[in-house]
Structures are given as C-alpha cells and as structure tokens.
Amino acid sequence: MYLFGGDYNPEQWSDQVRAEDLALMRAAGVNLVTVGVFAWSRLEPEPGRYHLGWLDRVLDDLHAAGVGVALATPSASPPPWFTVAHPDALAQRRDGVRLVHGSRDTYCVNAPAYRQASEAIAQQLARRYAGHPAVRLWHVHNEYGTWCFCDHCAEAFRGWLRERHGGLDALNDAWTTAFWSQEYTDWAQVLPPRATQYLGNPAHELDYRRFVSDSMLTAYTRQRDLIKAEAPDAVVTTNFVLGGWVPVDHARWAAEVDLVAIDHYPSGLDTAVAESAWAADLARGWSRAAGHGGRWLLMEHAPAHVTEGGVQRRKPPGLLERLALGHIARGSAGALYFQWRASAGGAEQWHTALVGHGGPDSRIFREAAALGAVLAALPEPAAQAGPQAEVAVWFDEQCWWAVQAAHLPAPVDYEAAVRRCHDLLRRRGYAVDVVPPGADLSGYRVLVVPAAYLVDDASAAKLARFAHEGGQLLVTYLSGLVDANAGVRLGGYPGALRELLGLVVEEFDPLPPGRLQVLNAAWSEAAVARGWTEWLSAPGAEVTARYPDGRPAATSRATGTGSARYLSCELDDAGLADWLGAACADAGVPPVVPGLPDGVEAVRADGLLWVFDAAGLLLVVDELRVLRGELAECVVLGRLEHLQGELVQALEALPVDLETVVRAAVGLQQHQVGSGQVLHGEQEVDQGDAPQ
Structure with a gap:
C-alpha cells in the first residue's frame, strides 16, 4: 500500500473539526498523517509536566478511522518557557546576534539544556506510544538545518576538530593558516567562522559545515535510540530538506535512518517536473547507497503554492497528480503533503493544504481524493525500488559546500551544473540515477x-x-582541483584527475555574460560555449572539440576497457545534450523507450512502465502482461486505460513488445488531441489548463 496523507495538526482545531477531518480522510483515501511536529508547547506546557491525554484521543480516533500515524518528536520548535529559562540555548547568528523566540528552529543543537529537554520529550512519547496500533512510523524532529555560531558550538567544534585532525599542527596544515597570519597556537583560539572583515578561510568554512551536520546527526541519533529502546522494530526517520543553505550531509545521514524521507518544494511551475525528477532520483540514490534498496518517502510537498519564495502561482489541473506519481514512479513509498488542513493563523496560514480555508469543496481536494484512489489501485510497492539505471550523475554535497566557500574568478553553481546534466539526460529519454561518492x-x-x-x-x-x-566517465570543467580540506592539489589542474584524463588545465577563462564561442565538435553540430571556459593542453588525450582559435575544448582518453572524457567549458543545452548522448550511444545505452516524441517521458519501476506527457499520467503498462501477450489488460492506469480495445486494434500485425505498446499508445493519445482536447480520466480538459 502506498502511503498518502500529510502533516496533521489537531492541536489547532476543535473536536468538531477533528471529527470532520476523520470523515474527509476516509473519503480521500488518506492512510497516514504526521502528528505532533510542532506540538511541544501543548505536550509539555511547563517544564516536566506532560499533557498527553489529548494525543491519546487523537491517535485512538485516527486508528479507529483506519488512518496510520507518523508520530513526530517536536524538538524543532521549543516552547517559550524553554527559551526564557535557557537563553543560552537560543541560536546565535554568524554576526553575533542572538535570536529570540517567535518562530521555529530557534535553538542551538549543541546547547546542553536543549539536548536534555528534546531527549526528555522524545522519551516520554516513546514510552507512551511505542505499542500504539496507530503508529506506523516515527518522525524525529523536522527538517534539520539550523545554523548556530555560539560558544556552545565553539566548544563542541574544537572537540570535533581534535577528532578529525588530531593536533594543532595538523589543523594548521589542513587549513593553510600560514596565509594571512592565522596560525593557531592554542585550541581556545579556534572559533566558528563568525563574521569577519573580509574573506573567510574556505577550509574553516567547510569543516564547520561538516561539524554542524555531525552535531545535528548526533541529536537525531540520540532521539532515535531512545525510541528504539522502547520499540526496537520501529521505523524511525527524519525529513531531509533540500537546499544550498542546509548544513546536512544527507548521504552520510541516510545510513542512520530506517527510511530516507525528503521534503520537496519546486521553485516554479515551469521547472516543477524537472526539479521533482531530480529530487526523487537524488533520494533514491541516497537510499540505495545506504543499503535501503532505493525505496524512499516523499514526506512533504505542497498541494499548490507555499508561504514564500516570490510570486506563487496556482498549480494547474493535473499537476498535483503528475508530481506525486512522478515521485512514486521514481521510488517513493507514497505521497505526503504539508499539510492536511490549512491553518487559520500563524506564519504559514497561506500555505496551501489538501483541505483549504473554504473546506473540502475545492478543486485541490477533489484532485487529492482522485490521487488517493489512484494510489489505492496500484500494486504493493516492492521492498526495493528498481531497476538501477545504466547512467548515473555524481553528486557530492561536501563538494557543493566547498564550491560555495571558494572565492573563484567567476560564480559557479555546482548543484545547478549537476541538475542540468541530469535533466538533459532525462529529457533525452534516459533513465538516470544520482549517486553520492559512497x-x-x-x-x-x-x-x-x-x-x-x-x-x-x-x-x-x-x-x-x-x-x-x-565505464564511460564524463568529467566537466572545474573538477579535481582541491582535496578533502579544500586545499589546491599542486602540479597542475585538474589535480586528482589529471593523469586519468591525460591533460593539463593551465588557466581559467570565464566568459563575460553574453559572450559565446561556437565549438568545432566531433559529437555536435551546434555546441556553444558560455560562462566558464579553460585553457588546456592534452598531451595524453584525443581532442574531440576545439574552441574557435583551435585550442582543445573537449577530450577523450582510453583507459583499460573504458574511457575518460573531459569538457572544459559550460555548454548550451543542445551541445551538452549531444555530448552526453554521444557517450550513452558509445556505451550502448538506449533511452527507456526510444522514439518517443518531445515532452513524453517513460519511467520503468517495479514491473511497471509509467508514461507521462504535459497533461500528466498518460498510462501505466504492466510489463509482465505485455510479455504474456495480454494486451487487453496491459494498461493498468492512466488516461488511456479505457482505450484498451483501440490499443489492441492498433497493435494488430505489430510485434508485441513493451516499446511497441507504448509507442502505439502515444500514437492513440496524439490522435485524441487532434481536436485540441486532452482526455483526463473521464473528463476532457482543455489544453490551456495542462501543466507545462
């Protein structure tokens, strides 16, 4: 059974509203809600006085209604009594300003009082609800990611550095503190990277970010272990939040959770599908690398717009389903939302919910209920999400942090560079995994x-x-330059990869905005360089593309039974897609379904082939039924589910294989839209409303 539901905050609502919620959850097919994430002040209104009777009733009622619970520990938002009693446990900004109560995440994860109080409430919940039949999952904290630079953190940071580097001599060497007279002679001199007059030390910044990640991981595992002590078989996780500001090494954390869970909020409608595919493949990669088989959970996403982030447009009809099922097809064990019912007040009162301020008579609720029915009709998800793709994109969060801390001759967005490769491969029809270094x-x-x-x-x-x-290894510009301490690898760029690639990068030459260079490339007729470029020599590699002045721009070197290719510049979409596609062709890797038109995407998972187009889910094909020749029953979901007869007729005299079935189905869809209408379930939806 796929999980469906979202964050539920019954402490905000009356008994009458809660009774209505139970009926609506049943009607929508909701089977899991997260409870208690921000309920600390209600659960513990005074130090050591726990008020849990209301939560007993909530869990009992949900269980009676057939709704499971992801029971959360509320440590992301300490109550006012705590912060008044322990002002030293409030987070301190880089500039020395101590934050005050009035929002969420206002805590220092290294403050002893915070650790003690957050573990105490977690233990109370674990002891009381370890055996409750409603609890299917334990949700520790919420979106770990709070920064702090206080004295508690300074003391803990020094201890962390001793474990990582040993003595001060090793630390000075790792951080190159001889530069700008920064050499330390006593551990007391070492502080967090607080506000300074000018540029900070990249190695200092990188280690502090690692330290913050490890500090929060310790806080998570302490709560997890308290829960496991009461419920050894409990599934315990926390929701990973994605973003360049988040000081969490998620690949490392993935090994410490029982189920990788993420929150994902796309930045805009135009990029929502691409961003969702990236987030899903990223989560699946973390899960697989941690030994969890690739299965993961979409713990939060928005039914429509969120609270902040510029202009927030409504999601057009069908996009709610498209994004949720896209995550499911890429390995998620379900689709959960923030939140079930929109809050009447508070900071996120305008964040959309499955049940809006006007109640359930809304397009969003109707689409959510339809999604619940689709998820209920799907076969049980396998324990492992597969199959593994044959193409992967390397993504290292510590590398991302290092690039953010570096003072390069031009800005480089590491995550955007990786996501772009992922998206171009996806749009060319390839299955793509995202893999961490481990x-x-x-x-x-x-x-x-x-x-x-x-x-x-x-x-x-x-x-x-x-x-x-x-393997076919494809490396791009700016690679291999620094070691684990953000120190430059001497002897010529690209440092750690120089011998493998058979070349030497002598200089960086970023192009100003608007300036382009058309390459002479063996693998593309229209490759255009922009942004970052490099001057290199390639004594040990074949040159496969040149800049207009004849300098090498891209190379390839045979090594063993594979090859190592290098691209020294940022390319336009067409040129980069050609470079990636040429390597896939050389490796003998085909698209999931060759020959699909632009805008149609196929995803293979769990014995099903999911096919999406601009209007959402087109069809889901059961691969085993195709192999058996059961064409009249092979389409199990989607807008073409009711066109089985036409599909069988279209396949007459054609070879019966999965690719032929999908192409025939897409052909049927194109015939249906000839009049300008797109079939969507039992209704017709005008093309103008289709998600972009």
Whole structure:
C-alpha cells in the first residue's frame, strides 16, 4: 500500500473539526498523517509536566478511522518557557546576534539544556506510544538545518576538530593558516567562522559545515535510540530538506535512518517536473547507497503554492497528480503533503493544504481524493525500488559546500551544473540515477561527474577504476582541483584527475555574460560555449572539440576497457545534450523507450512502465502482461486505460513488445488531441489548463 496523507495538526482545531477531518480522510483515501511536529508547547506546557491525554484521543480516533500515524518528536520548535529559562540555548547568528523566540528552529543543537529537554520529550512519547496500533512510523524532529555560531558550538567544534585532525599542527596544515597570519597556537583560539572583515578561510568554512551536520546527526541519533529502546522494530526517520543553505550531509545521514524521507518544494511551475525528477532520483540514490534498496518517502510537498519564495502561482489541473506519481514512479513509498488542513493563523496560514480555508469543496481536494484512489489501485510497492539505471550523475554535497566557500574568478553553481546534466539526460529519454561518492558504481555504464571541484583521494581512485573497468566517465570543467580540506592539489589542474584524463588545465577563462564561442565538435553540430571556459593542453588525450582559435575544448582518453572524457567549458543545452548522448550511444545505452516524441517521458519501476506527457499520467503498462501477450489488460492506469480495445486494434500485425505498446499508445493519445482536447480520466480538459 502506498502511503498518502500529510502533516496533521489537531492541536489547532476543535473536536468538531477533528471529527470532520476523520470523515474527509476516509473519503480521500488518506492512510497516514504526521502528528505532533510542532506540538511541544501543548505536550509539555511547563517544564516536566506532560499533557498527553489529548494525543491519546487523537491517535485512538485516527486508528479507529483506519488512518496510520507518523508520530513526530517536536524538538524543532521549543516552547517559550524553554527559551526564557535557557537563553543560552537560543541560536546565535554568524554576526553575533542572538535570536529570540517567535518562530521555529530557534535553538542551538549543541546547547546542553536543549539536548536534555528534546531527549526528555522524545522519551516520554516513546514510552507512551511505542505499542500504539496507530503508529506506523516515527518522525524525529523536522527538517534539520539550523545554523548556530555560539560558544556552545565553539566548544563542541574544537572537540570535533581534535577528532578529525588530531593536533594543532595538523589543523594548521589542513587549513593553510600560514596565509594571512592565522596560525593557531592554542585550541581556545579556534572559533566558528563568525563574521569577519573580509574573506573567510574556505577550509574553516567547510569543516564547520561538516561539524554542524555531525552535531545535528548526533541529536537525531540520540532521539532515535531512545525510541528504539522502547520499540526496537520501529521505523524511525527524519525529513531531509533540500537546499544550498542546509548544513546536512544527507548521504552520510541516510545510513542512520530506517527510511530516507525528503521534503520537496519546486521553485516554479515551469521547472516543477524537472526539479521533482531530480529530487526523487537524488533520494533514491541516497537510499540505495545506504543499503535501503532505493525505496524512499516523499514526506512533504505542497498541494499548490507555499508561504514564500516570490510570486506563487496556482498549480494547474493535473499537476498535483503528475508530481506525486512522478515521485512514486521514481521510488517513493507514497505521497505526503504539508499539510492536511490549512491553518487559520500563524506564519504559514497561506500555505496551501489538501483541505483549504473554504473546506473540502475545492478543486485541490477533489484532485487529492482522485490521487488517493489512484494510489489505492496500484500494486504493493516492492521492498526495493528498481531497476538501477545504466547512467548515473555524481553528486557530492561536501563538494557543493566547498564550491560555495571558494572565492573563484567567476560564480559557479555546482548543484545547478549537476541538475542540468541530469535533466538533459532525462529529457533525452534516459533513465538516470544520482549517486553520492559512497555509491556502488558497478552496473553503471556511463558516469557523469560535473564540476567536481572537491575530489578526495578515495573518490579519485574510484573514478579511475570505473573508467579502467569499462565505464564511460564524463568529467566537466572545474573538477579535481582541491582535496578533502579544500586545499589546491599542486602540479597542475585538474589535480586528482589529471593523469586519468591525460591533460593539463593551465588557466581559467570565464566568459563575460553574453559572450559565446561556437565549438568545432566531433559529437555536435551546434555546441556553444558560455560562462566558464579553460585553457588546456592534452598531451595524453584525443581532442574531440576545439574552441574557435583551435585550442582543445573537449577530450577523450582510453583507459583499460573504458574511457575518460573531459569538457572544459559550460555548454548550451543542445551541445551538452549531444555530448552526453554521444557517450550513452558509445556505451550502448538506449533511452527507456526510444522514439518517443518531445515532452513524453517513460519511467520503468517495479514491473511497471509509467508514461507521462504535459497533461500528466498518460498510462501505466504492466510489463509482465505485455510479455504474456495480454494486451487487453496491459494498461493498468492512466488516461488511456479505457482505450484498451483501440490499443489492441492498433497493435494488430505489430510485434508485441513493451516499446511497441507504448509507442502505439502515444500514437492513440496524439490522435485524441487532434481536436485540441486532452482526455483526463473521464473528463476532457482543455489544453490551456495542462501543466507545462
């Protein structure tokens, strides 16, 4: 059973509203709600006085209604009594300003009082509800990611540095503190990277971010272990929030949760599908690398617009289903939303919900109920999400942090560079995994490593081994330059990958905005360089593209039974897609379903082939039924489910295989839209309302 529901905050509502909620949840097919995320002040109104009777009734009522619970610990938002009693546990900004109560996440994760209080409330909940039949999942905290630079953090940071580096001499060497007279002679001199007059030390910044991640991970595991002590078989997780501001190494954390869970809020309608595919493949990669089989959970996303982030447009009809099922097809165990019922007040009162301020008579609720019915009709999800793709994109959050801290001659957005490669491959029809440095690379035939500024020794050896053992390794500009301490690898760029690639980058030459260089490329007729470019020589590699002045722009070097390719510039979409596609072709990797028209995407998972177009889910094909020749029953979901007869007729005299079935179905769809209408379930929806 796929999970469906979202955050539920019964402490905000009357008994009458809660009774209505139960009826609406049953009607919509909701089977899981997250309870208690921000209920600390209600659960513990005074220090040590716990008020849990109301939660007893909520859990009992949900269980009676057939709705499971992800029971949360409320440590993300300490109540006012705590912050008044422990002002030293309030977070301190980089500039020394101590934050005050009045929002959420106003705590220092290293403050002893905060640790003690957050663990105490977690233990109370675990002892009381470990055996409650409603509880299917434990949700620790919410969106770990709070920064603090206070004295508690300074003391803990020094201890963390001792464990990582040993003595002060090793720390000074790792951080190159001889630059600008920064050498430390006593541990008391070492502070968090607080506000300074000018540029900070990138190594200092990088280590502090690692420290913050580890500090929060310790806080999570302490609560997790308290829950496991009462309920050893409990499934315990926390919701990962994505973003460049988040000081969490999610690949490392993934090994400490029982189920990788993420929150995902796309930045805009135009990019929502691409961003959702990226987030899903990222979560699946973390899960698989951590030994969880690739299964993960979409813990939060929005029914429509969120609270902040510029102009928030409504999601057009069908996009709610399209995004949710896109996550399901890419391995999610369900689709959960923030939140079930829109809050009447508070900071996020205008964040959309499944039940809006006007009640359930709304397009959003009707679409949500329809989604619940679709999820209920799907086969049980397998324990592992698969199959593994043959193409992967390398993504390292610590590399991302290092690029953010670096003072480069031009701004580089590491995450955007990786996401762009992922999206271009996806749009070309390829199945793509996103892999962290700790992932098992066996089974991949193509590995794309974009802008990998930081490459440690283990990763460098791993990438070389991948190419030597037959893989097609694709490396782009800015890669291999620094080691694990953000120190430059001397001897010539690209540092750790120089010998593998058979080239030397001598200079960086970022182009000003608007300036372009058309390449002479063997793999593309229209590759245009922009942004970052480099001057290089390639004594040990074949040149596959040149700048207009004849300099090498891209290279390829055979190594073992594979190859290592290098691209020294940022390319336009067409040129970059051609470079990626040429490597896939050389590796013998086809698209999931070759020959699909632009805008139609196929995703294979759990014995099903999901096909999406601009209007949403087109069809879901059962691969086993196709193999058996059961064409009249092979389409199990989607807008074409009721056209089985026409599909069987269209397949007469054609070979019966999955690709032929899908192409025939897409052909039927194109015939249906000839009049300008798109079939959507049992209704017709004008093309103007279709998600873009």
